[in-house]
Amino acid sequence: xxxxxxxxxxxxxxxxxxxxxxxxxxxxxxxxxxxxxxxxxxxxxxxxxxxxxxxxxxxxxxxxxxxxxxxxxxxxxxxxxxxxxxxxxxxxxxxxxxxxxxxxxxxxxxxxxxxxxxxxxxxxxxxxxxxxxxxxxxxxxxxxxxxxxxxxxxxxxxx
Amino acid sequence: xxxxxxxxxxxxxxxxxxxxxxxxxxxxxxxxxxxxxxxxxxxxxxxxxxxxxxxxxxxxxxxxxxxxxxxxxxxxxxxxxxxxxxxxxxxxxxxxxxxxxxxxxxxxxxxxxxxxxxxxxxxxxxxxxxxxxxxxxxxxxxxxxxxxxxxxxxxxxxx
DNA sequence: TATTGTTATACTCTATAACTATA
DNA sequence: TATAGTTATAGAGTATAACAATA
Numbered sequence: 076x077x078x079x080x081x082x083x084x085x086x087x088x089x090x091x092x093x094x095x096x097x098x099x100x101x102x103x104x105x106x107x108x109x110x111x112x113x114x115x116x117x118x119x120x121x122x123x124x125x126x127x128x129x130x131x132x133x134x135x136x137x138x139x140x141x142x143x144x145x146x147x148x149x150x151x152x153x154x155x156x157x158x159x160x161x162x163x164x165x166x167x168x169x170x171x172x173x174x175x176x177x178x179x180x181x182x183x184x185x186x187x188x189x190x191x192x193x194x195x196x197x198x199x200x201x202x203x204x205x206x207x208x209x210x211x212x213x214x215x216x217x218x219x220x221x222x223x224x225x226x227x228x229x230x231x232x233x234x
Numbered sequence: 235x236x237x238x239x240x241x242x243x244x245x246x247x248x249x250x251x252x253x254x255x256x257x258x259x260x261x262x263x264x265x266x267x268x269x270x271x272x273x274x275x276x277x278x279x280x281x282x283x284x285x286x287x288x289x290x291x292x293x294x295x296x297x298x299x300x301x302x303x304x305x306x307x308x309x310x311x312x313x314x315x316x317x318x319x320x321x322x323x324x325x326x327x328x329x330x331x332x333x334x335x336x337x338x339x340x341x342x343x344x345x346x347x348x349x350x351x352x353x354x355x356x357x358x359x360x361x362x363x364x365x366x367x368x369x370x371x372x373x374x375x376x377x378x379x380x381x382x383x384x385x386x387x388x389x390x391x392x393x
Numbered sequence: 394t395a396t397t398g399t400t401a402t403a404c405t406c407t408a409t410a411a412c413t414a415t416a
Numbered sequence: 417t418a419t420a421g422t423t424a425t426a427g428a429g430t431a432t433a434a435c436a437a438t439a
Contacts, residue, residue: 306408
């Protein structure tokens, strides 16, 4: 970011949202360094973990779990299939429903990356001293609040 | 996000980075609701504030202040100029340097939005109880740590 | 009629690389 | 040679809108 070049950041310095964006950008960059495979982005890693822990997960459920559109989950699974990290399997009862599960190679990828990601995350937490847990708790709180759609709009309408 | 549908989130539940992403996604979505103009994204708003507070700012400096590539700053300024929110002005001494400043319309946009954004941010802070300040402090700390660490390579290239 | 998977399309954000003009 | 601005291009992430097959 290279702050402090006699530049005036105005209201940005006071905004929670701006701090959040800066922190996330920093973390995003760090992720690729920590990850063993540079092509596995944070989003892809998250999807792989979800599929790994919930084999046979439907693609609509996956998209909802990740908070993205269905089409985005399609794209992710397409990408995994092209690299033979996951496969679509037809689920018996409902011919509309397809399940996704990891290939052995996909499982290996997740396992390898999880180790690296855990170390990375632990290092970050350590850098924050004892406040890592506090930060995580507040972030989760914030995410829950904003995801509970109407709450923010209501509050800012009232003020 | 619709968590808790008997879905196993695995290691994601323990990762600071994942909490950060969830929180940021939530905030990003709410920004457009708080903003008076849906086309002014968080990034564009940040750029407008920086130009407003630093009239005549060079586009390379702008890009560095925002932590993005120079080409990204070009695109932003192009977008502002097309909507007559900002103009490029030639700076006297160095014919290579161009300054960017807001038009009256741009200034009005920033002022209007800043009010809405401030209210939105205050509402978030209020929802977090007394912990808003703590969260912001920890995020800034995290951003500084990650930016410092990831700029080591850059710095040694520059020197 | 509603849902799952899918495709097409588009926009935001970001990056790399190469170019032009100037220093 | 170095820097400021620029253009071209690409890829990640996300969304909307439509469609087919199935329920």
